[in-house]
Amino acid sequence: MEGLTNQITAAWHNRTLAIKLLSFAMIGVVNTIIDISIFTAAYKIFALPLIASNVFAWLVAVSASYLMNTSITFGRETGGIFTWKDYSCFAISGVIGAIVATATLVAMSHYTAVFVAKLISIVAAFVVNFSVSHFIIFRPIGRMMP
DSSP states (O other): OHHHHHHHHHHHHHTOHHHHHHHHHHHHHHHHHHHHHHHHIIIIISOOOHHHHHHHHHHHHHHHHHHHIIIIITHHHHTTOOOHHHHHHHHHHHHHHHHHHHHHHHHHTTTSOHHHHHHHHHHHHHHHHHHHIIIIITOOTTOOOO
16 A cells, blocks of 8 residues: 555656646546536526626636646646736637537537537547646746647
8 A cells, every 4th residue: 555655646746647637637526616616606696697607607617727737737837836828828728628528519419328428528628628738838847839
């Protein structure tokens, strides 16, 4: 057991791709909870319109996601520094992920059950969002883009 703990600790310190994927996914779960909570409060408690509630919830969740990913998942690359440029790129990648998810959902719904298509769309959006975050937005400090 101690060996496994040491391996996980070493992987965390080295920030291997697998650990980053896991961290990104866990933050995604937290942000889903944030999104649903904010949406519910805005829509049910404050009686905001449906679209306004959804956009507000998404903005809060994407902001929380950026802060957590900058500090945790990509903390080594960013030095924990928050920038408006990176935040803007992160938010745009979220919009791109949502477009990919929607397109995947619609396309796959023609070939499989809608629930299965939804699961596939979540995976597709995760791959896009993580890839953009890992390879573009939160690249190591000093590393030039290809």
